[in-house]
Every structure is written in structure tokens, then in C-alpha cells.
Amino acid sequence: MPESLVVGLPKSRVVVDAERCKGCDLCVVVCPQRNLHLSERFNRMGYHPVEFRYHGGRGDCTACGLCYWVCPDFAITEVSRLRP
Amino acid sequence: MNADRDFLKGNEALAYGALRTGLNAYYGYPITPSSEIPETLAAEFGRGTYPEFRAFVQAASELEAINMTIGTAATGAKAMTATSGPGFSLKQEGISYAAAMELPLLIVDVNRSGPGLGNLGPEQSDYFQATKGGGHGGYRNIVLAPDSVPEMALFPSLGFELAFRYRMPVILLADAFLGQLKEDLTFPEVPAREFDTSWAVTGARGDHRHVLSSLHLELPDQSRHVEHLRSKYEEIVGAEQRSEEIATADAEVVIVAYGICARLARAAVRSLRDRSVRVGLLRPITLAPFPQDRLNALIDGGVRNLLVVELNSGQMVEDVRLVAEGRARVESLERVGGLLPSSGEVEAAAEDLTSSGDLRSALEAMVQ
Amino acid sequence: MIGAQELYETKLGPLPTLTGKPTHYCAGCEHGTLTRLIASALEDLGARERTVLVSSVGCSVLAHEYLNVDAVQAPHGRAPAVMAGIKRVRPDLLVFSIQGDGDAASIGLLELLYAANRGEPITIFLVNNAIYGMTGGQMAPTTPEGMVTTTTPFGRDLHQTGPPLDASKLVASLEGPAYVKRVFLPVTPTPSPEFFNARGALEGARAVRHAFEVQQKGGFAFVEFVSTCSVNWKLSVLESKRYAAKVLAPLFPAGLYRDRFGVEAR
């Protein structure tokens, strides 16, 4: 499907395993586009896990992977791009 | 001319014995009276005569040496380290870890006089340290005690066999006398043995990997692990007691001695037998497991007097008393500081325990 | 209807060299970050099945639970000796350890320096977080002056303890090592209070990769990662990163101390 037709979906995205996340904030503060946020809810360990929340207006996810590399808990399990 | 016989020091014979059984690596820190072991191995390593001998390192410390030995053993290769008392103390940390990780390695202690620096003379005062574990935590090692240069040459092969069969450290406990003693010997043909090393770290294979760790953070896991080590040692107690006996069949008194003391005791037994005094010798070859079954059998067979001859202030005598459980009189003849009893003293001490010796003591007491 | 999942292709995904087990590391700890960097480098090199990790004592004592490779546990401080023992008989294996500052720079300094001096072809990653983390916050050889720890309750007094020990300089003072590098691993504050940069992790990834390559070329490789310990420093995760940038970065400056094979140049 041509990219132009995927309206409203981020060009790239981040998959989070919320149950691994300890809510340390590192991915949040390194994300240049501010697409990651700590959730209001708790995970089973009792942390507020991070969520990938795409804000189209704030800048798209570029799949730069910084969140992936800094995450100490391998909770960022995947960084993906829209197929061209 | 007898060209097939060698004439070597105990330490040299041990080094060659290890090489002939396929030693892969040696790590050590030199210490008198064991230094001929690394010296001999360094020369052979340099010559490259034994292709399987792939690593020789004079380590910076005993700690480094034992841990390099652990590293090599973890790959399933045959690794050995050798030292004397002060170095043996330093190695205990690593021996505890090796015991916990069930690593087969060979540790040689050429026992000198202690505690502290002591002196360079022969002693058997590392007996407790070798046979009761030695490092922290509860574990036992197999301990072999040669009493001649030919046995110094033979026991590395036996040691590796036991170490790999049971996956545990084996200690070869010699003494300064045996290390320096030179005797004629003929090296036995030891066929190269392949041991099961499926547990060794060699790189993961797919999902299958090997982790050798002594850390069991879950309490029941650690409990199970120590129980496993204990039951393994119990199996060894059942299967691996080794000893030699001389003239015990009709003995009134049995001398219990190992290492250089066993050599003195042999001479004493021969001399006493020449005078028809019924004395025998039980020589433990495995100090751990202690040859309790044979000692029990001798006591059950009527031996009521045991004489322990050892170069310490009374260590093996405790194990002998434990086996005797009050069923036999246990006396000991001890020397420390590098001194040896004369064979005459051994003879006299043994004869004193015979019925005629008892009678003579009683008469002397009456006269006084 | 096409599912959203099928529209994406994976750029960075799960690493088989990680076991997937949740770590015991505290939130925001660089130990976890480093674990991923190592897993990634081993996969890039296709080395997982010929790698042996020597677990040391300290926070990385359970590293073998997270890295899906063969592993041996070393007594406290002795990992370099155990690694040398493996490598001497199995030069085909890739052998590495993750040591803490107490393990490598205090109780195991002799093992570290002698393995380095002999140029043993092994790779050592030192996580320097300036405190004893695993055991609850005692003074480390690398604790900065004035830092309060459980054994320096009034702050580290250099008259009593001597100054912090610089392991990278010490190792680099020897002829043996082929690669010595210090990396500032934590996320770093930027002029904007809301943003941190992740340069440390990216430089760390390169250094890890280089340290393995150096071993494959037959050299001794040592990388010190200046790190944080928010729990024992008694700071929030982000405050600990700011403290590290302010206090540890000048004390333990990042830099390349040795690169005999020129792996950085490429």
C-alpha cells in the first residue's frame, strides 16, 4: 500500500513491552520527537510503563532507535518503519 | 644398563606424570619446595614435546593461578596447579568455587612446615585443609597421598580420572620430602583417556548453553545443590577408598601412616617382623575418602592397637579415632617443624603397643 | 483489510542473544543498557555460539541470566584470570566479562593488571558507577571526594582513603593492552531541561563492537563505562544522570587511551 494512503499512521513506530518497563524515563527524555510518555496505569511490577503515543502535530517518529539503545530493560522490543 | 628407568625428583616425576596423561595447561606461582614442578613444565612447554600441553603461565599470584586453572577446567581441558602450604591457603578461595561449580582440576600441595612461613622441611599439617574442604562453605575434595617417586608420577593420571569422573577438584597431597626425593622409576604407559565434557563451556549450540555458576540465590536451589555435592561425596566414600596394607593379617598393632611417614613405617614393620613382633601397616592412599572400610575391617578382625605416625600435631589421628569409635586404642607419634621420627622411634612406639610392650611397661611401673 | 502490523518492517528488533528474562537492575541503570549493547555486538559479529561470558561479582553477577551465551562464574575480582585460563586453551572462543569498579579496580586489581600486562586476548567491560551497588552503597575505589556512602557517612575523605582510582589510566600505563577506552554511558543533559542526548549509548555500542574486534585480532581490550547508581546515590534517575555529567565526567574523562590496531579510525 503506498505510504500516501496510510493517513494518520506514524511513518515509524516503537513497540513497548509494558510488562518489562521500569518507568525510568530514559527513552522519554532522549526521544527527539516526544513520542514516548509514561502511562498513567501501572504494570504488574508496579511501574508506570512507557507508551508510544504518536502526536502527528509534534513531529513524526523517525525510527532513530535512541529509545531502543538507551532502554536498560529491553522493554523497547521493536522499532519499525512503514513499508515503502 | 637399564635405559627404560628414569631417575627423577618427586616433583619432576609428578610434572612428567601429568604431561604423559595429557595435561593441557599449568598455572602456578613458584614456591619452595614445589618449584621443580613449574620448572620442569616450563622447559617441556618451551620444547613443545607434548603437543597437548597448550598453556603454561607463571601467574602473578596463587589467586591468579587457581583462577586460570578454573578457566581452563571450565572448557573441559585438563588443568593443574601446584604449590606448597602458604600458596595452598591462597588457592582455597578458588578451590571452593571449583568445588561449587563441579570443575575437574588437579591441585598439588607439596606440604612444607607451617603455620605461617614455617620452614621448607616436610610436614603433613595441611591434612585438615586438604581433606575437610579447606575453603569456605561445605564441600569435600578427593585427596590422594603418594608415598614414593613412582607414585608421584602415577597419581596425576589417577587424579584426572577421578576429577573428571566425579567433576570435582582433586588434591594431590605430597610433602617436601617426597618432592625433593629422587628415586628410580619406570613411567607406566597411560592410555590417553577421553572424558565426558558435555557440561563444559565451549560456546552455546542453538538454544542449548552451558552456565557454570556457584550462585544459587533461591534458598531451596542452594540447599539442593549442597545436598547434591554431599551425596556425590557419599558415593565417592562408597566407591573410591584406596589403601595399601603390609603384614596386617595377624597384626597385633597396626601403624596408620601416609606419605614419607609410610616409608618410615615400612622400614619399622620389616624390622619388627624380623624380630617376630606382629606389627602391620595400613597406608591410606586416598586421605579423602579416608579408607575407613579397611580400618573397620581390621578392628573387626581383632586389631586393638593403632599407631598413627604423622608430621603434624595430630590431624589424621582424629579420623582414625572417629573410625575406631573407642573399639581400639589409638596412639600417635607426631613430629613437626620439618623433623622426622627415626624408624627406631616408630619401631619403639609400635612395640610399646604390643602385649609384650604392655607387660614391659607394667613391669617398669612396678619397679619404679 | 490490511492489519496495521503488516504495514511496518522491523528496523530494530528483539535480540536472540538476550534471554528475555527481566533484569534485576534498578530502573535507569546502565548495566541494562550495556547488556543490550553487548548482545547487539555479538549478533553483528555472528559470535553468540563461540562466546563465553565470565560473570564477575557485583551488579553484573547475574549477567549470564540475561545474555544467552555460555558462561562461567568467577570469584570476586578474578574474572580476568578465569578468562585467561579459558582463552589460553581455547583461542577460538570470544571471552569477555562485565566487571564493576569494586571487582576490577579493588579486589581484582592484580588480576586485571596482570591480564592486561600480558596482553591476554580478552575483553573486559568495566562499569564504573562510583559506588558498591550490589551490596548496598559502600565506598568504591572510584567514589568521588565528598560522596556520602554507607562506609563514608560523612563523605569520602581523601586524606583517609586516598584519591579515586583511575582504572583506565592504570591499564593504559601498561604495554600489554591493545585497546583502552573510556565512555560516558549515561544519557547526558542538554541545555533544555527536558531533553537528554543518547550519545553515550551510541558511543558505547561502537566501543563494545571495537573491543570484541580487538580480541579477535589477538589483543587485550578494556572499556570503562562511566555509569550511574541512582538508588545508592539516593537521587532520582534523571538527577543521577545530571550528577554523573557534573561530577564523574570531569573526574573520569571519556577518551581513547590505546588503539593499537586502529579500530577506531575505520
Place this chain on the structure above:
Amino acid sequence: MKTEVIVAGHGGQGVLELANWLAYFHLVNGRHVAYTPSYGPETRGGKVKCYVVASDEPIDSPIVEAPDLLIAMNIPSLDYLPLLKSGGTLLVNSSLVQEVPGRSDVIVVEVPAIDLAAALAPYSPVPGKDTSIAANSVMLGAVLAIAHDDWAREQALIEGVFRHFLTDRKAAYIPLNVQAVKSGFEFTSRLEASSVASPAPPLAATAR
């Protein structure tokens, strides 16, 4: 048949070598041997003492408590004289020991080992170098003579002993040492022949 020997002297006299050669000589003669050196700090210029036991049977104890033969290379070595078996032999390096304390129940053989060795200068591998270092080999020759052995028969064995021990650069010293053994042997044989009072020594150090 068992022979027990104490070899004593001071560091630098080649006492350990002499004991080694003697033990190895017995070994190539088909016997079991045990050699116990002094070692460690005591070998640094101080007193040196070794035990040599040779026997047709496996050796029980390698420790020599009552030797059949005491080889005394210097005066302090005579400290071991009380241990010597009655009827045993005291072999003295008379170049250094002029007065031998009396013990009427032993045979005393005095050999000026240093003087005899020094006379072998033509055999020195380094021209002009003092050859008195070969005194220990002279004493080995004396031991063979005491056992009434035949030099012609032993020469090949002795050469074999030296070839075993003196390897590489030391091999140049083999001819000197063989000559020294011969010299000690011949000197002692003449001594024995001229000795009317002494009965044939009971010690057969190399008896077969």
C-alpha cells in the same frame, strides 16, 4: 643387598652431584635407588648433606640413619661420624681434613681429593683453569675402589653416568671427570693394597 651412604660437605664442593652420580651409578647397575638432597636455604654455601640408598629390593625408607659409608668432604661433615655403622667406612677428603677423630670400629680411607683433582690440569677443557673442582669425581673413584671394583669394567658405566648428567655446555667436562674418577680409583686401590692392617672392607658399595 642394601647400601646406605651419607655424602656431606659444604656448598660448592659438588656434594649433591657426587651423591647423584653415585645413585645413578647404582641405578644403571640395576638397583633401586633413593637420593635425598638437602635443599632450600641450607644449600646456599652452608652445610650440605645427602642420603643415597641403593638396594636390590624396593627401598622402604629413603632416610639414612646409620650409613654403611660416610663421605666427608670437609671437617664439619665429621659431625655425622657417630651415625656410621660399626664396621662401616669413613671416606675422608684429606685435602681438607687432616685429623680424623678416632673410631676404632670403622675403616678410614683418606683421599686427598682436591690435590688429586688439581693435578689433572691437562684435562681441563679451559686451558689453565683450576681443576680442583673435580674433587667430587675423585671421591666417586674412591668409592668404587673401596668396593674392590675393576676400573676397566666400570669406566664405560662412569662415562654413561657423566653423559647423563653433564649435557650441553657441561659435556666438555666429561673427560676431566672421567680422569678424576680414575685418579681417585687408582689412588685408593694403592692405598688399600698397601694397607696391611685393614681387613677387606665389609662394604660392597657396588657389589653385584
